[in-house]
Amino acid sequence: MTERLAQETVVEFDRVTLRFETKAVLREISFTLQRGETKIVLGAAGSGKSVLLKLTMGLWQPDSGRITVLGEEISHRGEDELFVVRRKIGMVFQEGALFDSLTIGENVGYVFERLPAVSPEEAERRAREALRFVELEQTFDLYPSQLSGGMRRRVAIARAVVGQPELMLYDSPTAGLDPITAARIMTLIVKQRDVGRVSSLLVTHRVQDAIQMARSYYDARQENLLPAGQDGARRDTHTRFLVLREGELVFHGSLEELAAQRDPYLQEFLA
Amino acid sequence: MGLFDDFAKQRVFAVQEFTLLSSRALGNVFRSPHYATDIVRQMDFIGFGSLPIVVLTGFFTGAVLALQSANTLSTFGETSLTGQLVMLSLVRELGPVLTSLMVAGRNSSGMASELGSMVVSEQIDAMRALGTDPSKKLVTPRLVATVLMLPMLTIISDFMGLLGGFATSFFIIRLNPGQYWYSAYQSLEFEDVFQGLLKPFVFAFIVALVGCYYGLTTTGGTQGVGRSTTQAVVAASVLILVSDFFLTKIILWLLA
Numbered sequence A: 001m002t003e004r005l006a007q008e009t010v011v012e013f014d015r016v017t018l019r020f021e022t023k024a025v026l027r028e029i030s031f032t033l034q035r036g037e038t039k040i041v042l043g044a045a046g047s048g049k050s051v052l053l054k055l056t057m058g059l060w061q062p063d064s065g066r067i068t069v070l071g072e073e074i075s076h077r078g079e080d081e082l083f084v085v086r087r088k089i090g091m092v093f094q095e096g097a098l099f100d101s102l103t104i105g106e107n108v109g110y111v112f113e114r115l116p117a118v119s120p121e122e123a124e125r126r127a128r129e130a131l132r133f134v135e136l137e138q139t140f141d142l143y144p145s146q147l148s149g150g151m152r153r154r155v156a157i158a159r160a161v162v163g164q165p166e167l168m169l170y171d172s173p174t175a176g177l178d179p180i181t182a183a184r185i186m187t188l189i190v191k192q193r194d195v196g197r198v199s200s201l202l203v204t205h206r207v208q209d210a211i212q213m214a215r216s217y218y219d220a221r222q223e224n225l226l227p228a229g230q231d232g233a234r235r236d237t238h239t240r241f242l243v244l245r246e247g248e249l250v251f252h253g254s255l256e257e258l259a260a261q262r263d264p265y266l267q268e269f270l271a
Numbered sequence B: 001m002g003l004f005d006d007f008a009k010q011r012v013f014a015v016q017e018f019t020l021l022s023s024r025a026l027g028n029v030f031r032s033p034h035y036a037t038d039i040v041r042q043m044d045f046i047g048f049g050s051l052p053i054v055v056l057t058g059f060f061t062g063a064v065l066a067l068q069s070a071n072t073l074s075t076f077g078e079t080s081l082t083g084q085l086v087m088l089s090l091v092r093e094l095g096p097v098l099t100s101l102m103v104a105g106r107n108s109s110g111m112a113s114e115l116g117s118m119v120v121s122e123q124i125d126a127m128r129a130l131g132t133d134p135s136k137k138l139v140t141p142r143l144v145a146t147v148l149m150l151p152m153l154t155i156i157s158d159f160m161g162l163l164g165g166f167a168t169s170f171f172i173i174r175l176n177p178g179q180y181w182y183s184a185y186q187s188l189e190f191e192d193v194f195q196g197l198l199k200p201f202v203f204a205f206i207v208a209l210v211g212c213y214y215g216l217t218t219t220g221g222t223q224g225v226g227r228s229t230t231q232a233v234v235a236a237s238v239l240i241l242v243s244d245f246f247l248t249k250i251i252l253w254l255l256a
């Protein structure tokens, strides 16, 4: 197994500004995300976290600035051109956003509809596999309205990972979940980071998830999360933090740097 | 002044957006992928689903037309022309307009609320994120299905109206049945059939595109969905009646 250690920029924001009518919801945002790296996006409600993810997906266009994703500049592109990039990105929406009119299996397999290279049997096999991953295989033929909120969130995660994306965008994947499910989802995210070298932007309101993300690594032999630095070796968990405040990027750095900040707004998040 | 400017700008912007959506939806007809199953499902929903209301409105429109016209015609002693009057009013005007209004009430609102709910629950965003163009997957199937079904529904409605007129003239006015059908059949000319089918064809675009436009431009949560739904029905109905006038004018001018 050869691990590519060379730095490779997956997402780059270059002075990105977005306005809704007259109000700027993101102002002059610049950052880069490397391959295999996770950026945890923190910020108060309404600070622009979801908007940031939607811009990365190319769902909205910035008013100024440039966004580059997987080597392609995505600002000012047509929908058809964007599909090539979007195919390599998985997104978990804040409210799940499952299609009401389709079954769970069809929801998860939806991405294959546009990929004729994948046969229907193969698509179903992979959809079942993704559902098994979130332990919901038995819901294959049900409709989203028949599932609980937490189950729908897990289906949304299955739908996002089924295409084996290189970049994952998680919008509050553990919000409102029971501790067991939340822990399993966090394990999955860390595993994708450490085993699959998947890059991700992770929006969360839960401090414990953010800290776990920054302080643990996935051990393939024990199939579990272990604390980084436990066996003396200093492991880089490739996790950095972005903090948004009313549309501005007020912090960008590691957990230790965030903990050392004196600004009361920043301290709030680790309290 | 500022307020008026804003309002005017908004209107112009809305018209521009609507035109863009319409041309995209039309262009998609000639571009793959084609969502055939979605078209069939919509045809079933719009065509078969609207049958009961179309049958009922058609029948009673014809019935009341016969009642009114026989009343007027009797003053000239010409009740034998009832069939002709019912036939021409139905085929030229009432069939297309009433059927389209009923379908607008049922389906423009349905489209606006369905697509509107998908907007507010981020399903449209999710669809785009998964690489599907909502105008192809959602708008074009609805447009194609409406364009195919509305003229057929109009024919059914016209036929039911004739039956309704017959029922009135036979059971209430006590006309000779042969005379009713004869005068109805004799009066019908190619021009009438032509405008009777051209109208629902045009109105179908209004029903589908207005419904989808209001749905896709929904903002403001569930409350917004309710607002889009009402606006879609109102806009579609008004547009149908206004365009009916101009269409008739153009057709009369063309046929003259």
Ligand SMILES: Nc1ncnc2c1ncn2[C@@H]1O[C@H](COP(=O)(O)OP(=O)(O)OP(=O)(O)O)[C@@H](O)[C@H]1O
Binding pocket: A020, A025, A043, A044, A045, A046, A047, A048, A049, A050, A051, A052, A094
């Ligand atoms: N579709 C929209 N139209 C207009 N304004 C919007 C829209 N979506 C978001 N906003 C505005 O953008 C700002 C940022 O919203 P965003 O959804 O990114 O917040 P958030 O950080 O994700 O909050 P939360 O933690 O509650 O999810 C808010 O002030 C919101 O009012």
Ligand SMILES: [Mg+2]
Binding pocket: A049, A050, A051, A094, A171
């Ligand atoms: Mg949000």
